Amino acid sequence: MRLLLELAVTHILGRGRQTVVAIAGVALGVGFSIAMASLMQGGEDDFMAQLVDTMPHVQITDERRTARRQPAEDVFALAAIAGLRPKEDRRGILNPAEVGAMLRAFVPGRISMSLRTQGVVRYAGRDVGISIIGIDPEEEAAVSSVAGDFLEGSFASLAGGGNNIIVGDRLAERLGARLGTTVTVVSSTGQSRGFKIVGLFHTGTTARDEGEGYVLLKNAQILSERPNAINDIRIKLDDPSAAPAVARRAEAQTGYKTVPWQEANESLLEALVIRNVIMYTVVGAIMLVAGFGIFNIISTITHEKARDIAILKSLGFTQGDMRRLFLVEGLALGLGGSALGWVMGFSLCYAMSLVHFELSGAAVGREMTRLPLAWSIWHYVIAAGFALASAAVAGYLPARQAARLNPVDIIRGAS
Amino acid sequence: MSPLIEARGLTRILPATVPVTLVRDVSLTIGEREFIAITGPSGSGKSSLLYLLGLLDEPTKGTLSLAGHATLGIHDEARAKLRLATIGFVFQFHFLLPEFTARENVEIPMRKLGRLSPGEMSRRATELLAAIGLADHLDKRPDQLSGGQRQRVAVARALANDPPLVLADEPTGSLDSTSSEQVFLILADLVRQRGKTVVAVTHDLDIASRVDRRIHLVDGKVVSDDCNKDKKAEPATPDAR
Numbered sequence: 001m002r003l004l005l006e007l008a009v010t011h012i013l014g015r016g017r018q019t020v021v022a023i024a025g026v027a028l029g030v031g032f033s034i035a036m037a038s039l040m041q042g043g044e045d046d047f048m049a050q051l052v053d054t055m056p057h058v059q060i061t062d063e064r065r066t067a068r069r070q071p072a073e074d075v076f077a078l079a080a081i082a083g084l085r086p087k088e089d090r091r092g093i094l095n096p097a098e099v100g101a102m103l104r105a106f107v108p109g110r111i112s113m114s115l116r117t118q119g120v121v122r123y124a125g126r127d128v129g130i131s132i133i134g135i136d137p138e139e140e141a142a143v144s145s146v147a148g149d150f151l152e153g154s155f156a157s158l159a160g161g162g163n164n165i166i167v168g169d170r171l172a173e174r175l176g177a178r179l180g181t182t183v184t185v186v187s188s189t190g191q192s193r194g195f196k197i198v199g200l201f202h203t204g205t206t207a208r209d210e211g212e213g214y215v216l217l218k219n220a221q222i223l224s225e226r227p228n229a230i231n232d233i234r235i236k237l238d239d240p241s242a243a244p245a246v247a248r249r250a251e252a253q254t255g256y257k258t259v260p261w262q263e264a265n266e267s268l269l270e271a272l273v274i275r276n277v278i279m280y281t282v283v284g285a286i287m288l289v290a291g292f293g294i295f296n297i298i299s300t301i302t303h304e305k306a307r308d309i310a311i312l313k314s315l316g317f318t319q320g321d322m323r324r325l326f327l328v329e330g331l332a333l334g335l336g337g338s339a340l341g342w343v344m345g346f347s348l349c350y351a352m353s354l355v356h357f358e359l360s361g362a363a364v365g366r367e368m369t370r371l372p373l374a375w376s377i378w379h380y381v382i383a384a385g386f387a388l389a390s391a392a393v394a395g396y397l398p399a400r401q402a403a404r405l406n407p408v409d410i411i412r413g414a415s
Numbered sequence: 416m417s418p419l420i421e422a423r424g425l426t427r428i429l430p431a432t433v434p435v436t437l438v439r440d441v442s443l444t445i446g447e448r449e450f451i452a453i454t455g456p457s458g459s460g461k462s463s464l465l466y467l468l469g470l471l472d473e474p475t476k477g478t479l480s481l482a483g484h485a486t487l488g489i490h491d492e493a494r495a496k497l498r499l500a501t502i503g504f505v506f507q508f509h510f511l512l513p514e515f516t517a518r519e520n521v522e523i524p525m526r527k528l529g530r531l532s533p534g535e536m537s538r539r540a541t542e543l544l545a546a547i548g549l550a551d552h553l554d555k556r557p558d559q560l561s562g563g564q565r566q567r568v569a570v571a572r573a574l575a576n577d578p579p580l581v582l583a584d585e586p587t588g589s590l591d592s593t594s595s596e597q598v599f600l601i602l603a604d605l606v607r608q609r610g611k612t613v614v615a616v617t618h619d620l621d622i623a624s625r626v627d628r629r630i631h632l633v634d635g636k637v638v639s640d641d642c643n644k645d646k647k648a649e650p651a652t653p654d655a656r
Contacts, residue, residue, distance in 0.1 A: 003523065311512070315523065316495045318491055320492070411466075412462070
């Protein structure tokens with residue numbers, strides 16, 4: 001094998017310029033693949049982090065996945081029910097203390113129970129429809145991402161006495177209200193109360209900043225005329241990846257529809273998978289193009305070294321030896337290109353990590369943002385893997401042809 | 416003692432629209448320590464017969480036994496192994512690897528066979544090259560050597576694995592008369608001093624008249640297979656080298 005390696009090296013070094021071009025082609029492919037993978041992965045990680053941070057990991061609502069069974073169906077093995085008109089039950093989770101205790105017994109994380117209802121905020125002749133969310137300030141602060149988005153006040157401000165409300169900055173802007181202003185909240189049941197704005201938040205999501213208002217849970221229950229009821233339980237887990245298991249158990253125990261964040265964002269996660277497939281297809285295409293460079297040089301070498309192949313075969317080298325020789329040459333170019341590509345990829349990623357963007361927007365003020373980059377050894381391994389596979393194929397095709405050369409034809413031609 | 420080569424009814428037909436018969440029903444027995452010339456007009460099938468004897472080509476018909484091994488239908492791997500250990504080739508063109516020195520070229524068959532240590536291979540290559548008068552050219556590449564010197568390196572390479580049989584295809588065909596004489600004497604020396612069997616294809620009637628046995632081909636068929644009674648080959652002397 002050492003002899004074949006020596007022969008391979010002399011062949012490659014004998015075509016200096018072409019070798020440099022082929023290695024540069026592979027290196028560019030590997031380098032840009034690493035940079036692209038780093039950017040894509042970084043973007044995905046950033047997106048996932050935002051998704052996991054801003055959303056509850058598990059959400060329990062007052063819905064059920066299937067219609068409730070009739071008592072007769074549970075009592076009798078065979079029951080035929082006709083002309084049934086189910087009773088209009090009071091909506092919501094009506095035993096929150098019991099459900100909360102059940103969940104706290106096994107959930108490794110924080111739980112917030114709330115009642116979400118629809119209403120209108122009225123001020124200075126302006127009406128804006130909002131979601132009114134009744135919360136326990138302490139529980140909500142431990143679960144909601146809004147806790148970190150306050151411009152004025154905090155969830156704790158709700159407990160300051162009287163009827164208080166926290167709204168988004170854009171809602172306040174639309175109403176012409178500010179901190180301390182008392183607005184009127186009218187619920188869908190017709191209940192109306194005056195609420196003093198004790199906090200303003202800005203999440204960056206227009207739907208929330210313009211359409212959500214937080215009040216104490218008891219106030220929301222009064223407004224919606226649902227005493228002692230909640231309709232939304234949000235759970236933040238210590239380990240977000242445990243959400244499906246926790247959701248399954250919670251749904252089995254409570255009977256209410258329980259959705260882990262992965263299920264809630266299934267289509268988004270599928271889109272990310274498709275994005276990765278597209279990315280690796282592009283990486284493969286880049287490597288395929290680099291492979292043509294290798295194919296070109298190995299083909300040229302096999303053509304130029306036909307006499308050497310003939311004499312080596314006449315000396316006792318086998319077809320397998322010849323295949324290995326040129327395959328080694330292809331792989332050597334792939335390895336050289338990969339090594340250089342790793343350096344190039346790392347340098348590109350480092351250069352991109354230094355890039356700063358200054359984003360400005362009407363409501364966001366000014367933020368300093370960097371390109372999202374992920375540093376992973378796997379990007380390097382996968383890019384080199386693609387390069388080596390491409391080099392192996394590109395080397396194997398001419399190698400197979402070289403191995404099949406009939407030494408007699410070449411010796412006769414040379415004589 | 417079994418013959419080194421035993422060919423029976425060797426025939427080689429090139430497949431084509433009109434098939435071409437290169438070698439026609441050749442039967443030969445070649446023993447050890449023979450110096451044989453294969454002669455004949457151009458296109459008579461001399462080289463084709465040599466390639467068949469050297470396992471570089473496969474006969475369309477017939478059987479060939481080499482050093483006691485039947486060669487019909489054996490796998491490429493086994494043919495290559497047999498060739499590596501049993502046959503040394505010398506062609507009209509030296510076919511030295513241009514990137515390697517004279518010594519490295521001679522070491523290549525030894526390295527492939529893998530029987531000797533690197534030190535032993537280097538020593539043997541040096542000895543072989545010194546024996547044919549190239550002791551001062553061990554580390555020169557082929558492009559730094561004359562035509563005759565290159566051909567002598569090719570002879571040394573053919574002897575690298577100490578094969579019992581050396582097949583030479585027009586070994587002096589591309590050389591001037593002085594170099595031709597040197598190469599001929601080296602080949603003769605292989606038979607006389609080293610006990611090899613040399614089969615050489617040649618157009619050179621002078622060389623053909625100085626070997627032990629002359630096989631004459633016409634249209635791929637052996638028309639005569641004679642022992643030379645008045646051969647003039649002398650063992651190569653150091654001066655002649």
